Amino acid sequence: MPPMPVRVLIVDDSVVARSVIGRMIDATDRFMVAGAVSDARAALEFLRAHQVEIILLDIEMPGIDGLTALPDLLAAGGDARVVIVSSSAEEGAATTIQALALGAADTLVKPGINAFGGRFAEILEERLSRVIEQPAPPPPAPSAIAAVAAAPKLRALDYDFDIVAIGASTGGIHALSQLLRAIPASFQVPILVTQHLPASFMSYFAAQLAVLGGRPAEVATDCMRIRPGRIIVAPGNAHLHVVRMCDGAAIRLTSERVASGCMPSVDPMFESVADVFGARALGIVLSGMGRDGGEGARRLSAAGARILVQDAASSVVWGMPGTVANAGHATAVLPPDEIGRLVARQRRAG
Numbered sequence: 001m002p003p004m005p006v007r008v009l010i011v012d013d014s015v016v017a018r019s020v021i022g023r024m025i026d027a028t029d030r031f032m033v034a035g036a037v038s039d040a041r042a043a044l045e046f047l048r049a050h051q052v053e054i055i056l057l058d059i060e061m062p063g064i065d066g067l068t069a070l071p072d073l074l075a076a077g078g079d080a081r082v083v084i085v086s087s088s089a090e091e092g093a094a095t096t097i098q099a100l101a102l103g104a105a106d107t108l109v110k111p112g113i114n115a116f117g118g119r120f121a122e123i124l125e126e127r128l129s130r131v132i133e134q135p136a137p138p139p140p141a142p143s144a145i146a147a148v149a150a151a152p153k154l155r156a157l158d159y160d161f162d163i164v165a166i167g168a169s170t171g172g173i174h175a176l177s178q179l180l181r182a183i184p185a186s187f188q189v190p191i192l193v194t195q196h197l198p199a200s201f202m203s204y205f206a207a208q209l210a211v212l213g214g215r216p217a218e219v220a221t222d223c224m225r226i227r228p229g230r231i232i233v234a235p236g237n238a239h240l241h242v243v244r245m246c247d248g249a250a251i252r253l254t255s256e257r258v259a260s261g262c263m264p265s266v267d268p269m270f271e272s273v274a275d276v277f278g279a280r281a282l283g284i285v286l287s288g289m290g291r292d293g294g295e296g297a298r299r300l301s302a303a304g305a306r307i308l309v310q311d312a313a314s315s316v317v318w319g320m321p322g323t324v325a326n327a328g329h330a331t332a333v334l335p336p337d338e339i340g341r342l343v344a345r346q347r348r349a350g
Helices: 015-026 040-049 066-077 094-101 120-132 142-150 172-181 199-213 266-280 294-302 320-326 336-344
Strands: 006-011 031-037 054-057 081-086 106-109 163-168 191-195 217-219 231-233 239-245 248-254 281-285 306-310 332-334
Touching: 006 015, 006 040, 006 066, 006 120, 015 031, 015 120, 031 040, 040 066, 054 066, 054 120, 066 081, 066 094, 081 094, 081 120, 094 106, 094 172, 094 199, 106 120, 163 172, 163 266, 172 191, 172 199, 172 336, 191 199, 191 239, 191 266, 199 217, 199 231, 239 266, 248 266, 266 281, 266 294, 281 294, 281 320, 281 336, 294 306, 294 320, 306 320, 306 336, 332 336
Parallel strands: 006 031, 006 054, 054 081, 081 106, 163 191, 163 281, 191 231, 217 231, 281 306, 306 332
Antiparallel strands: 239 248
């Protein structure tokens, strides 16, 4: 028996766009149009009665725009993944970054009404396939839920650390902003960030983190030195590794395939941080789909480092943090703003 097609809801105020995109989807073997509506209110009403796996969402619509509606659509859609299809969703654009921060799984530039030909149908199918093939978040194990519920709220970390390494994916940009706002600009421990984003977004993303964190933030380059009071962001086309130097530590960039399939991947960052800093490292795992960071967290834990993970209630997707919590490697499970305050209260003055 052939597998059931993946159901797609199209949300776009243009009747032409709904019609053309709908024909492209129905022409595939894997996907089918479950519904096509003209605005966010109609989409929410549709989702109350129907289940879909993917929502294609325009941004510029009358009434409630797509970005404003996105959190409500994610909540109403359950496990549905939202792909922004909009003329304003260019790579690196502020609206695209905002959509990814709010939990969109991917973005795609919608061509003009008279320019839907060419490779757009092929690109659309490829994007939908990539989104639906992302690993589903693992369900929380009962033992992990019980352990988290029983764990006391940490008021301070019980050890000093020399580096903070943060991994995040879907929903992670918003979580990072909450975390960084809770850390004072005087905090001098260097912060490494691996966030799943395409390379073209990274310069804008680093600039955004610099504003939120009140400290310099830059995209990593090979052999870059790790210095106090700075944020270093993994580029979108390479993994961030930490290596020991005679007078400190530096960044090395590599592009090997990793088990998670992610580029960049959190695992190489965590594993190399564990090798260089050992028990004087702090790992943080924020909202994200899949299991990236799970192996690296195991290495950090074995080295004696502490690991803080975002809680399920505040996560857009509790896949990456859930993997670490389920494995028993989490020191604490907290909302991102509480993680930030906990990091800021380390015993050693910055």
